[in-house]
Amino acid sequence: MTGQPPDDRGERALREPSEVMPPAFWAFHQLYHQAYFEYAHVQLGDKDAADRLVDATFVFLAVIWQRVTAQGNLEAFAWTLLKERVASELEVQGREAAALETLAFERAVRAACEPILDSFRQEFRAQVTELEDGLGLYQAMAQLPERQFDVMVLQFALGFTTKRTALVMGVCQATVRSTRRAAKRKLATDLELAIAEDVDDEE
Template identity: 50%
Template sequence: MPSTFWSFHARYDRAFLEYSRIHLGSATAARRLVDGTFLLLAAVWSRLEHEPDAGARVWAMFKERVHGELAAQGRSPDVRETMAFARAIRAAAEPLLRSFRDSFQAEHGHEIGELEEGLGLYRAMTRLSERQFDIIVLRDALDFSTRDTALIVGISEATVRSVRRTARHRLAAAMGYSTAGISDNDQE
């Protein structure tokens, strides 16, 4: 395989592995799915590497494979209906909850219960668009940089920042927080 394939592999492997582990609930199943995905990509690499939107196409294909694996296990491919979604939400929620909690306490002078807050955020995350959810998971739960998230999803860094900002504001508004105190925290 050419060096461009191995560079692509190095950039996407962790994202694919973590994203599929969250959804499948098993590191072994995730590794198997990711390795199979890269085998498939290797077979079509000569055509794929020259496409201008290769990142977006690969991300979409990868997500279809994750959904296919869930369906093969008899689970709903709709991540909002899986236990994996709850795990992803919990992982993504911690940095967001911290930000919302600090903002709420500064504005209102008291704290709200973590369970009440967490449940509100979980419900609000189920209403995010698929793109918003993916970006929140990649940026906040898996701690990928804006640049890497953009490369993984196949969109511009500015779009990642915009989608993330919109998602964070939607989450804050859905939970009844003022969006004025919500920091973007995306200074990369």
């Protein structure tokens, strides 16, 4: 279903919002469009490509809106749809998701690394001297599992709160917090830092 291109019903819906689409669709669009664009831009490294991809994603959601809203977790469905489309676009380009050669990805990871480094400096003090250039953390970030990477980029690089990250990904806040803790534990393990089980920067 998600691999099929949207038909012109969605395009008509976006041209004639008041006559075709319910207010709930536009509320969803307003709430998540910018977040989807920022994430797609991180992955694709091209603002125009990210803009086109996100617009096409919302067109497709407009086409299937009634079916999707009847199924339950709209946020999780839409987030999965966006990520599938990003992955498909990268595959067409012969690249993998979060490709290291993508400049936007590099900027996002480096943006995330500094606040993570600050957190690690406070927790580990003498242990983090070898991380001062951020290279080890940068490489470890790039190897995180997909959900952990998403949480770290959304929160540390894009500055999303736990609540907004949960809304965008269609999961509960507890899942975001546990995923963030797991990501930080993995980063610490990869960087050979001794981290306590309950270490996290709770909001």
